[in-house]
Amino acid sequence: MAGAMIAADQPTCFPSDLLVAVSSKDDGTMLDRIRGRHVADVLENRRRFCDQLGINYDDVVYHVISYDQAQTFDTTIEVTEADTVKYNNEGIFADALYTEMAGVGLLLPVADCIATVIYDPKRRALMLAHLGRHSTVVQLMSQAVQYFVRRGSQVKDLKIWMSPSITQKNYCMDYFDHTNDTNWHNFCRQTADGIYLDMQGFNRSLAIQAGVPGDDIFISPIDTADNPNYFSHSSGDTAGRIAVVAMMRG
Template structure:
């Protein structure tokens, strides 16, 4: 973990962290599963989180709907050293303290959303597919519908992501992922001061995985993913 890249907007209200390449691969597919489980365990333990209380946020590209959300009430891992492999969703939310949400990413934005008034937390995957279906706005709408959250009470942190020089969003005037997502959050009433962006460009960083750079032949690791995690302490 790189200290200067960690979320600060939540202060001590929730546990929130981002791993880096140095912490090892965080996705099972294409990697040695034993090593990945160990990488995850070390990363989680460093943040006072156990794998057995952690739920995996994973999306599926085998669909036309990239705004699928669910609420989790508990982690159901069969192994105390492994994360609960939850059904595919573009975001997971929870109002339960002691349940951690874990999202492996490379280039896409991983957003941590926290409503301190209602004590609700969400981890949302926001890549190009999600953004084109207004996933940032719909994440807020889900929190409002399911938990009564008000946009003005929600704090948001956005992970390192691909920048516009190497990964422009053509559907949004060639802007970056960070730029478009922030615009969409502001549009539904999130306060600018309540948004923190880790503006590291994954396509140019030596510390974060970039799938788009692999596709271009500039990155050797097809299945490399770093991860974000968030939990409301019990």
């Protein structure tokens, strides 16, 4: 079989005019934080993965997440074909990328964080958001839904999918500043070991509060922390990343 993405783990909730795919470990790492953003063999992995999907890596915008001190973790940037790697090998620093252009792919590498695809099939508008702990805490999900509304979407039309990511049973923090925040009440569990966070549940609740129908929010059941097919930062994969790619077909 060409390529190694796992058929059973791909999202099935979107209409056929939207391509969304998630790579697995066997596709190779899509980012090596230790060696730099665009080392040749990693670029080759990205190209090969895109080829498998029938798209050209040169038509993709590479999504870069920054954890610098100055970050607010809620930056959304709209991209067009002018931002694809033909013109931009550096990638775009943002917490969410949004496009209304068919044929512009969005590629986000992750290893435990939730790569989240939001799609409005009526208006044909697409977002790929990085929901890590920082962006989850600042409620990027709520802002993402609002972004669609400002652009003319009806909330009830949105469909959301969250990628394989670390789930509450494995996501333990030594401390968490928001344990007393009522929003987090149902989504953090304090034990003798630490505080276990339900990131997927929290983000789902934000989307529902914003008006997205619960039936249109899909969460991958895969926990990257204990599934050997996926890279997991918490399980020691400091260099490895899977990728989620999303693109509206022409």
